[in-house]
Every structure is written in structure tokens, then in C-alpha cells.
Amino acid sequence: MMISLLLLFVCVSVCPVQTLDNGLAMTPTMGWLHWERFLCNTDCENDPNNCIREELYMQMADVMVKEGWLEAGYEYVCIDDCWPHHQRDAQGRLQADPKRFPSGIKKLADYIHSKGLKFGIYADVGSMTCAGYPGSLGFYEQDAKTFAEWGVDLLKFDGCYMKDWTMLEAGYKNMSRALNQTGRSILYSCEWPLYEWQYRQPNYTEIRKTCNHWRNYADVYDSWSSIQSIVDWTASHQKLLVPVAGPGGWNDPDMLVIGNFGLSHDQQQSQMALWAIMAAPLLMSNDLRDICPKSKALLQNRRIIAISQDPLGRQGCQIGKVNSFDVWERPLAKGGLALAIVNRQELGGPRGFPLVLGTLPSWQVCDPKCNVTQILPTYQELGVHSVNSTLLFKINPSGTALVTLTYIKEF
Ligand SMILES: *[C@@H]1O[C@H](CO)[C@@H](O)[C@H](O)[C@H]1NC(C)=O
Ligand SMILES: *[C@@H]1O[C@H](CO)[C@@H](O)[C@H](O)[C@H]1NC(C)=O
Ligand SMILES: *[C@@H]1O[C@H](CO)[C@@H](O)[C@H](O)[C@H]1NC(C)=O
Numbered sequence: 001m002m003i004s005l006l007l008l009f010v011c012v013s014v015c016p017v018q019t020l021d022n023g024l025a026m027t028p029t030m031g032w033l034h035w036e037r038f039l040c041n042t043d044c045e046n047d048p049n050n051c052i053r054e055e056l057y058m059q060m061a062d063v064m065v066k067e068g069w070l071e072a073g074y075e076y077v078c079i080d081d082c083w084p085h086h087q088r089d090a091q092g093r094l095q096a097d098p099k100r101f102p103s104g105i106k107k108l109a110d111y112i113h114s115k116g117l118k119f120g121i122y123a124d125v126g127s128m129t130c131a132g133y134p135g136s137l138g139f140y141e142q143d144a145k146t147f148a149e150w151g152v153d154l155l156k157f158d159g160c161y162m163k164d165w166t167m168l169e170a171g172y173k174n175m176s177r178a179l180n181q182t183g184r185s186i187l188y189s190c191e192w193p194l195y196e197w198q199y200r201q202p203n204y205t206e207i208r209k210t211c212n213h214w215r216n217y218a219d220v221y222d223s224w225s226s227i228q229s230i231v232d233w234t235a236s237h238q239k240l241l242v243p244v245a246g247p248g249g250w251n252d253p254d255m256l257v258i259g260n261f262g263l264s265h266d267q268q269q270s271q272m273a274l275w276a277i278m279a280a281p282l283l284m285s286n287d288l289r290d291i292c293p294k295s296k297a298l299l300q301n302r303r304i305i306a307i308s309q310d311p312l313g314r315q316g317c318q319i320g321k322v323n324s325f326d327v328w329e330r331p332l333a334k335g336g337l338a339l340a341i342v343n344r345q346e347l348g349g350p351r352g353f354p355l356v357l358g359t360l361p362s363w364q365v366c367d368p369k370c371n372v373t374q375i376l377p378t379y380q381e382l383g384v385h386s387v388n389s390t391l392l393f394k395i396n397p398s399g400t401a402l403v404t405l406t407y408i409k410e411f
């Protein structure tokens with residue numbers, strides 16, 4: 001049985017768009033961020049192991065070094081909302097909650113740096129954070145200075161409680177300038193487009209000049225339906241989003257939820273494969289102190305990380321949908337190509353997808369020959385092929401086959 005792949009879309013080439021000039025995020029950011037798994041749990045009396053306090057980040061940092069996460073590339077340990085005290089100090093400075101962060105943020109940053117890791121913090125462009133802690137509106141320069149003094153390496157800047165959405169652009173730009181003026185290199189993670197989409201299509205040329213990555217769409221949840229809605233939204237906006245991604249600035253589809261409760265192993269493989277194809281930041285939100293070995297191996301898979309961190313820095317796109325399979329490709333350095341084929345039929349067992357290499361929009365990678373390596377669902381060297389080859393992939397429901405094709409000049 002042959003299914004011919006109906007190719008709807010050719011990956012657009014990148015127009016050189018100006019980038020935020022801070023030398024950071026030349027490949028998508030990798031690290032850990034507390035939000036999806038730990039939310040705004042401030043109940044340290046009843047739940048000391050999972051509440052937002054300094055020990056959580058210190059323990060995560062310890063594990064990241066001991067268990068190979070840093071070595072695999074996961075570098076940033078990031079706090080999300082709910083770290084501050086409800087009031088600024090007498091000088092108007094943000095301060096950490098004194099009960100939950102008794103040593104202060106500077107000490108915590110020093111600890112994380114002492115492990116060879118980088119430290120991220122969270123603030124908000126508006127008058128309050130999403131959880132109701134002090135926002136940075138009116139304090140951008142002061143807060144940027146405070147973060148620089150503490151040794152912050154990354155700022156996630158949320159978009160709640162901006163008085164008027166037309167101020168989002170100026171707010172995000174002013175903070176970008178304030179960070180630059182501290183003289184410290186601070187990676188700037190924005191949510192400007194996410195908050196602007198409710199009113200109009202954001203100007204991504206401006207966003208790329210201002211931020212190192214930017215959230216476009218809803219928060220990720222620990223569920224397959226959440227992953228699917230993010231991926232489908234990205235595919236339906238790829239003409240706009242793919243050209244603006246590149247070294248220094250990336251579209252951010254939100255955290256990896258691999259290793260939690262909501263995704264089957266096939267679905268975890270799908271998230272990992274698609275986040276690599278989409279050149280997304282790989283910010284895990286899970287409990288690295290207690291994670292199943294299969295999830296750990298998937299998150300640390302060197303071959304998938306190599307696709308994510310490919311030096312060409314081009315975001316992949318969905319090239320077709322056929323028979324409840326979605327096909328994605330991402331161009332790689334040295335003329336290579338990564339392909340992800342997702343089985344979207346949540347019914348029945350594994351289904352075969354016959355891929356005719358000559359029908360790919362980037363079929364030239366196999367002309368005259370290419371070397372095919374399957375990375376997911378299991379590692380398999382599939383050998384040397386030409387445009388005439390048909391490869392059959394067996395893919396579980398909501399699972400993904402991830403493959404690389406490497407151009408071979410002479411054979
Ligand atoms: C600030 O921006 C200028 C160019 O606009 C750049 O050369 C410089 O490296 C930036 N400094 C920091 C700390 O990001
Ligand atoms: C951004 O900075 C400009 C110039 O200093 C100022 O006029 C404007 O009010 C600021 N906007 C916000 C939202 O901070
Ligand atoms: C977006 O901003 C750029 C300047 O950075 C401008 O040239 C362009 O016209 C704007 N695009 C739209 C659609 O407004």
C-alpha cells in the first residue's frame with residue numbers, strides 16, 4: 001500500500017532579520033524552569049519538598065550537575081513567579097520572600113554559579129506579576145540593576161497586568177534597554193506576542209530586535225491535548241514564525257513537560273522531537289530529583305539535542321498532513337535534514353508510514369545519495385538511500401518517528 005505524501009508547504013528560507021545584540025541564545029536556550037511542575041506552591045510548612053524556596057533550586061542545581069544534565073547542555077536553573085516578597089524594600093527594590101529565600105537571591109545565584117550553571121529569574125512588565133507579586137512597571141531600570149547585581153543570567157519577563165496593551169511594546173523595549181545598560185549579559189525571555197495576539201498580529205521584526213525568545217501562545221499543561229494545541233497553532237502560523245527564528249532569537253512554545261504525569265512515553269518522544277524540530281528553547285519543568293530513567297534518557301538524548309542545537313539555527317516547519325500523519329522537516333547545517341513524522345490517530349496500534357524520499361520538498365539531500373538514521377522511536381541506522389527509496393516507519397498512536405538525512409556527495 002502506497003500513500004503519496006501531499007506536500008503543502010516548503011520551508012521558507014530565512015530573511016536576515018536584525019537580532020537583539022547581546023551575544024546570547026545563539027542556539028535555543030537549555031535549562032530548567034519551575035513553573036509547570038511547581039506552580040505557585042508557597043506552602044512550605046505542609047509541602048517543604050515542593051514549595052518555591054531556595055532549597056528547590058539548590059537541589060535541582062545539584063542534580064543537574066550530578067546526573068549529567070549540565071553535561072547534556074541543560075545550563076540554566078530558572079525561578080518563575082512567586083519568589084518575591086509582597087512589598088518592595090524601603091529603597092523601592094524587589095526583594096525575595098524572606099521566609100522562603102532567607103539567604104537572598106544573590107547567595108542563591110552564587111550557589112548556582114559555583115556549580116557551573118546559570119541562573120534565571122522572573123518578573124513582569126506590568127504593575128503585578130500574574131500571581132499578584134510586585135510588577136516592574138515604573139521600575140524597569142531599578143529592577144534590571146538589581147538583577148545584574150544579584151548575578152542574574154536570564155530574565156523571564158511576563159505580561160500580566162499591563163494597564164493598556166498598547167504599552168506592551170514600549171514596556172518590553174524599555175526593559176530590554178535597561179538590561180543592556182547594566183552591562184551584564186542577561187538573556188531576555190519575553191511574552192510580548194502572547195499578550196499582544198489578543199488585540200492584533202505582533203510585529204515580529206520588532207520582537208526579534210528586543211528579545212532572545214518570545215512566547216506566542218498559551219501556557220503548556222501536562223497533557224497531550226496541550227502539546228497538540230501548541231504544535232497545531234505553531235504549524236498554522238509558521239509562515240509568520242519560521243522566518244523570524246534564528247541565532248539570537250527564537251519562538252518559544254513553552255516548557256518541556258517530559259518526566260511528569262500527563263504524557264505517555266510515545267507522547268514524551270513526540271514533544272522532544274517536535275521541540276527540537278521547532279528550534280524551541282528546551283526548558284524542562286519537572287522534578288529532576290525523581291524522574292523515570294526513560295524520560296531522563298529521552299531528555300538527555302544527544303542526537304535529539306544535536307538537532308535542537310544545530311548551528312544553522314533554522315526553525316523547522318510542517319510540510320504536510322496525510323492520513324492522520326503530520327510530517328515536519330528542519331534543515332540542518334552541512335545540507336542535512338531532520339524529519340519528524342507524527343501519528344495523530346489516537347486509535348488502534350502502530351501504523352506504517354511509507355516515505356518516498358523523492359517527494360520531500362528537500363529531496364535534494366538524497367541526490368545522489370543520503371545516509372538515513374532513525375533516532376526515535378528507537379535508534380537505527382537505515383543505511384544509504386537515493387531519491388527513489390521508500391522507507392517504511394512504524395509509528396505508535398501519538399508517537400513520532402524522528403530521522404536525520406545526511407547528504408552524501410560521492411558514492
Ligand atoms: C548592548 O547593546 C550593544 C549594541 O546595541 C551591544 O554592542 C552590547 O554588547 C550590549 N551589551 C550587553 C551587555 O548586552
Ligand atoms: C518607555 O520609555 C520611554 C522613554 O523613556 C517613556 O516615554 C515611556 O513612558 C516608557 N514606557 C513604559 C511602558 O515604560
Ligand atoms: C514592523 O516594524 C518594522 C520596523 O522594525 C517596520 O519596518 C515594519 O513596517 C513593521 N511591520 C508592520 C506590519 O507594521
Ligand SMILES: *[C@@H]1O[C@H](CO)[C@@H](O)[C@H](O)[C@H]1NC(C)=O
Binds near residue numbers: 371372373381384
Ligand atoms: C551513516 O550514519 C551513521 C550514524 O551516524 C554512521 O555510523 C555511518 O558511518 C554513516 N554511513 C555513511 C555511509 O556515511
Ligand SMILES: *[C@@H]1O[C@H](CO)[C@@H](O)[C@H](O)[C@H]1NC(C)=O
Binds near residue numbers: 368
Ligand atoms: C531513480 O529512478 C529513475 C526512474 O526509474 C531512474 O532513471 C534513476 O536512475 C533512479 N535513480 C537512482 C539514484 O537510482
